[in-house]
Amino acid sequence: MTRKLPIIAIATAPGRAGVGVVRISGHNLKGITKALFQKELSPRQANLLTLRDADGQTIDQLVAIYFVAPASFTGEDVLELQCHGGPQLLELVMKRCLELGKNDGLVIAEPGEFTLRAYLNNKIDLAQAEAIADLIDAQSEAAVRGAARSLRGAFSESINDLIEEITQLRILVESTLDFPEEEIEFLENAQARTRLAAVKEKLESLRVGARQGKILRDGIQLVLAGAPNVGKSSLLNRLAGEEVAIVTAIAGTTRDRVKESITIEGVPMHIIDTAGLRETDDLVEAKGIERSWDAIRLADLVIFLTDPNSTEDGLKEQILRELPPKCPVLEVVNKSDLISLGPTAAPKQAILISAKNGDGVDALKQKILEIVGWNGPQEGAIVARRRHLDCLERASEHITRSEQFAANGNNSLELFAEELFLAQNHLGQITGKLLPDDLLGKIFSQFCIGK
Numbered sequence: 001m002t003r004k005l006p007i008i009a010i011a012t013a014p015g016r017a018g019v020g021v022v023r024i025s026g027h028n029l030k031g032i033t034k035a036l037f038q039k040e041l042s043p044r045q046a047n048l049l050t051l052r053d054a055d056g057q058t059i060d061q062l063v064a065i066y067f068v069a070p071a072s073f074t075g076e077d078v079l080e081l082q083c084h085g086g087p088q089l090l091e092l093v094m095k096r097c098l099e100l101g102k103n104d105g106l107v108i109a110e111p112g113e114f115t116l117r118a119y120l121n122n123k124i125d126l127a128q129a130e131a132i133a134d135l136i137d138a139q140s141e142a143a144v145r146g147a148a149r150s151l152r153g154a155f156s157e158s159i160n161d162l163i164e165e166i167t168q169l170r171i172l173v174e175s176t177l178d179f180p181e182e183e184i185e186f187l188e189n190a191q192a193r194t195r196l197a198a199v200k201e202k203l204e205s206l207r208v209g210a211r212q213g214k215i216l217r218d219g220i221q222l223v224l225a226g227a228p229n230v231g232k233s234s235l236l237n238r239l240a241g242e243e244v245a246i247v248t249a250i251a252g253t254t255r256d257r258v259k260e261s262i263t264i265e266g267v268p269m270h271i272i273d274t275a276g277l278r279e280t281d282d283l284v285e286a287k288g289i290e291r292s293w294d295a296i297r298l299a300d301l302v303i304f305l306t307d308p309n310s311t312e313d314g315l316k317e318q319i320l321r322e323l324p325p326k327c328p329v330l331e332v333v334n335k336s337d338l339i340s341l342g343p344t345a346a347p348k349q350a351i352l353i354s355a356k357n358g359d360g361v362d363a364l365k366q367k368i369l370e371i372v373g374w375n376g377p378q379e380g381a382i383v384a385r386r387r388h389l390d391c392l393e394r395a396s397e398h399i400t401r402s403e404q405f406a407a408n409g410n411n412s413l414e415l416f417a418e419e420l421f422l423a424q425n426h427l428g429q430i431t432g433k434l435l436p437d438d439l440l441g442k443i444f445s446q447f448c449i450g451k
């Protein structure tokens with residue numbers, strides 16, 4: 001995955017635009033530049049130039065910038081061509097570059113390959129590289145700010161600080177291991193336990209921040225489930241603020257999942273309205289219901305919706321059986337506007353709403369944020385991924401174990417040191433140290449083309 005050839009890609013989004021950028025990165029782009037423009041370009045300056053095809057016809061008048069290694073995004077030489085932003089035009093520019101760069105081995109870049117090179121050339125670490133992709137994919141203003149903060153290195157810095165503290169602790173422990181007679185009072189004298197407690201506290205606060213960061217990045221898969229006709233589609237429309245799903249009085253109207261992404265206080269919510277769950281002989285409806293169950297199995301949060309007329313008949317238990325581990329279920333009773341008309345009482349602990357007139361919907365939104373553990377917009381928030389959370393959790397497990405060995409006293413010092421070492425390794429994987437190559441490939445292949 002670490003090829004040396006120069007690479008080229010269109011860096012801007014596909015489609016029509018004012019300006020479109022073609023980017024080339026490689027060890028030495030002087031030759032290609034000269035072939036394209038018949039001259040060398042002074043570094044980091046905007047040059048208005050004409051690109052011509054083989055028979056001398058103008059392809060485009062464009063602005064070119066040459067970055068000399070290592071002072072560039074990738075750490076290699078970079079040539080940027082800022083062209084007029086037409087998809088066909090950009091393809092022509094690419095084609096011409098590939099023709100003239102053939103001798104230098106110019107090839108089309110893989111997704112994420114520019115950023116991979118920036119990472120391999122130590123311009124950025126892995127968490128920062130991921131932050132670039134997250135910045136591009138950010139779905140809310142808060143996510144943009146969090147990704148930008150991670151890109152500037154805020155997340156990496158706190159990880160590195162923690163690794164440094166663990167290193168200091170390991171140096172202490174390991175130096176003691178060489179002098180067994182001194183082990184006796186080691187844990188007390190070196191305040192190892194106090195320092196370990198400080199490491200643990202820091203790690204826990206990083207985990208809280210990263211959990212929030214994952215919510216900011218990925219949002220919440222919120223599934224609306226329940227019997228037919230309880231008002232799931234109406235609730236989706238109410239939350240989305242527009243008519244995205246069809247609402248009728250006919251039970252079984254929703255045949256397939258309807259998805260809509262909204263944000264509640266900056267948190268992206270991917271709401272999935274499912275086909276009402278019931279026994280049915282209708283083949284199409286049955287397929288829809290199977291998909292409802294699929295959605296439930298992938299949910300972060302399920303809203304189990306009922307109405308004053310619906311009979312429960314074990315549906316909730318059935319949902320509870322299918323849920324992914326740790327996925328909460330929020331019971332919500334809809335059609336509160338009907339309740340005052342009749343004697344039907346709603347369960348006391350459930351949330352009452354009316355999708356029809358909007359009553360209780362704001363309170364429901366707050367409850368949703370509370371249940372998913374959203375602490376509100378935080379100063380210094382970062383974005384984080386499942387991968388980061390997993391690494392932090394592993395590290396935390398090893399710290400907890402090291403604590404147990406520390407509590408056992410000196411006989412376990414070696415094990416204590418080993419657990420610290422393992423915790424450190426997992427933290428290091430967040431910024432890319434000691435990460436297996438196949439995982440690295442997987443991370444960068446998820447980038448968009450040209451990044």
Ligand SMILES: Nc1nc2c(c(=O)[nH]1)N(C=O)[C@@H](CNc1ccc(C(=O)N[C@@H](CCC(=O)O)C(=O)O)cc1)CN2
Nearest residue numbers: 011021023065067070071072073074075078080123132
């Ligand atoms: N035209 C253009 N705009 C862009 C990018 C780009 O690659 N090209 N970026 C791509 O994502 C982002 C900016 N990121 C960049 C990061 C580093 C360097 C760079 O030249 N770094 C050198 C010099 C540092 C300096 O002068 O202070 C270095 O790190 O040594 C350039 C862009 C967003 N805007």
Ligand SMILES: Nc1nc2c(ncn2[C@@H]2O[C@H](COP(=O)(O)OP(=O)(O)OP(=O)(O)O)[C@@H](O)[C@H]2O)c(=O)[nH]1
Nearest residue numbers: 229230231232233234249252253254276335355356
């Ligand atoms: N009075 C009252 N009626 C509602 C309310 N919410 C939905 N309804 C009505 O209930 C009926 C069913 O609503 P839908 O939103 O289609 O219900 P659903 O659960 O999506 O139904 P399926 O697609 O069959 O699963 C419609 O006639 C809605 O107008 C509410 O809050 N109050």
